[in-house]
Amino acid sequence: MKQPEQFELLEQRAVLVGVNLNHQQDFDYSMEELGNLAEACGVEVVGQLTQNMERVNKSHYIGTGKVEELTGLYRGLQANLIIFNDELSPSQLRNLESDLECKVIDRTILILDIFEKRAKTREAQLQVEVAQLQYMLPRLVGLRESLGRQSGGVGLKNRGAGETKLELDRRRIEEKITALNKELESLVFQRQTQRKKRKKNELPVVSLVGYTNAGKSTIMNAMIEKFGAAGGSGDKSVFEKDMLFATLETSVRNIQLEDNKSFLLTDTVGFVSKLPHHLVKAFRSTLEEVAEADLLIHVVDYANEKYEQLIQITENTLKDIGVTDIPTMFAYNKCDLAGRDIPEVNENSIYLAAKPRIGIDELVELIKGFIFKDYVRCEMLIPYDQGQVVSYLNEHADVKATEYENEGTRLTLECRQMDYEKYREFVIE
Numbered sequence: 186m187k188q189p190e191q192f193e194l195l196e197q198r199a200v201l202v203g204v205n206l207n208h209q210q211d212f213d214y215s216m217e218e219l220g221n222l223a224e225a226c227g228v229e230v231v232g233q234l235t236q237n238m239e240r241v242n243k244s245h246y247i248g249t250g251k252v253e254e255l256t257g258l259y260r261g262l263q264a265n266l267i268i269f270n271d272e273l274s275p276s277q278l279r280n281l282e283s284d285l286e287c288k289v290i291d292r293t294i295l296i297l298d299i300f301e302k303r304a305k306t307r308e309a310q311l312q313v314e315v316a317q318l319q320y321m322l323p324r325l326v327g328l329r330e331s332l333g334r335q336s337g338g339v340g341l342k343n344r345g346a347g348e349t350k351l352e353l354d355r356r357r358i359e360e361k362i363t364a365l366n367k368e369l370e371s372l373v374f375q376r377q378t379q380r381k382k383r384k385k386n387e388l389p390v391v392s393l394v395g396y397t398n399a400g401k402s403t404i405m406n407a408m409i410e411k412f413g414a415a416g417g418s419g420d421k422s423v424f425e426k427d428m429l430f431a432t433l434e435t436s437v438r439n440i441q442l443e444d445n446k447s448f449l450l451t452d453t454v455g456f457v458s459k460l461p462h463h464l465v466k467a468f469r470s471t472l473e474e475v476a477e478a479d480l481l482i483h484v485v486d487y488a489n490e491k492y493e494q495l496i497q498i499t500e501n502t503l504k505d506i507g508v509t510d511i512p513t514m515f516a517y518n519k520c521d522l523a524g525r526d527i528p529e530v531n532e533n534s535i536y537l538a539a540k541p542r543i544g545i546d547e548l549v550e551l552i553k554g555f556i557f558k559d560y561v562r563c564e565m566l567i568p569y570d571q572g573q574v575v576s577y578l579n580e581h582a583d584v585k586a587t588e589y590e591n592e593g594t595r596l597t598l599e600c601r602q603m604d605y606e607k608y609r610e611f612v613i614e
């Protein structure tokens with residue numbers, strides 16, 4: 186569902202406005218990021234206004250003097266849109282629009298707009314729509330007023346009718362949210378069932394996380410290309426592209442290594458700073474996949490000179506969605522653009538370039554070191570009437586040698602700790 190006024194961002198000329206609260210270190214980057222978000226919506230950024238403050242102005246977000254300065258600025262630049270770097274409250278939005286006599290939007294609208302454009306699966310579309318409606322609900326009054334202004338003003342005598350209409354709109358939207366959430370729940374249920382099934386297989390889960398456009402999907406594709414993804418048929422690759430939020434859904438692939446070791450690799454939505462609260466809530470089920478990982482690969486765009494800030498943003502977002510205490514390794518990607526010798530492997534990190542496929546083997550080795558730590562090397566003697574154990578181990582363990590002796594099959598192998606415990610009775614050394 187579109188916003189009621191059907192405001193089209195494409196080809197608008199915008200001025201960005203940001204408030205730097207108590208000298209935030211990442212403020213400059215967050216303004217740059219806002220510009221990138223605007224461009225991703227097809228908006229042309231023509232100017233910028235910032236203000237240092239200790240706390241925001243409740244009624245207008247920026248100080249009243251700044252509102253006047255902003256009026257002069259946007260008119261001088263012939264802009265027709267003003268974009269604020271934070272989510273504005275319904276009354277701030279209303280006051281600003283009426284004092285500035287210009288269309289005002291905030292960071293949240295931009296992000297929701299990009300998500301709406303990118304959502305391909307039904308689940309992602311529903312999630313975005315719920316977030317949009319929830320953002321809209323408390324802001325209906327302002328939207329209606331600005332609509333009234335655009336059509337030349339609603340006369341006083343129509344006011345009663347307008348309010349009834351507003352109540353109707355509100356009820357309709359609430360009903361819509363309920364209906365969408367219901368549909369979403371059934372999709373989420375399906376996915377959770379799949380996840381439970383996967384869990385029963387007890388394969389380790391490795392999740393790619395990081396700032397949007399860092400190269401997560403490219404790393405996933407490089408691994409699929411090299412090690413294949415088991416099960417089903419057809420193209421297993423995921424969508425990768427040079428744009429913000431190319432991926433909005435979670436994909437899971439079974440990566441099969443050569444020695445009967447395999448793990449599940451998941452690729453998911455990328456992060457940006459100040460992800461809107463409603464969006465995080467709507468995408469909760471998508472993000473839950475990350476929370477259940479055994480290992481996170483934090484993918485970093487090393488060619489971005491602000492990469493340290495991007496790391497911080499990702500770490501803060503992970504904390505916000507409640508992902509803590511999962512072992513994490515860093516994959517500094519796009520090193521081909523940064524002129525660094527690659528691959529370089531350290532204890533918890535690797536420098537690589539996924540697009541030209543440099544460092545993929547080394548990345549896999551590093552992952553193996555993390556997730557197959559509990560593998561035990563041993564010998565087992567399995568009686569001939571227990572043939573199913575031999576086949577199980579041939580499928581799930583790394584069998585180095587097989588000998589047939591009088592008492593049974595003698596296997597030299599490396600297996601998971603849990604399989605070792607399970608078949609302890611057959612262990613001979």
Ligand SMILES: Nc1nc2c(ncn2[C@@H]2O[C@H](COP(=O)(O)OP(=O)(O)OP(=O)(O)O)[C@@H](O)[C@H]2O)c(=O)[nH]1
Binds near residue numbers: 424425518
């Ligand atoms: N030069 C270079 N480009 C890369 C490398 N890895 C990825 N890219 C490019 O970076 C862009 C983004 O890659 P994606 O894999 O889609 O990034 P992502 O992290 O999945 O992004 P989102 O899904 O938007 O969060 C694509 O155009 C890739 O081709 C690399 O090692 N070197």
Ligand SMILES: [Mg+2]
Binds near residue numbers: 401431452453
């Ligand atoms: Mg992606």
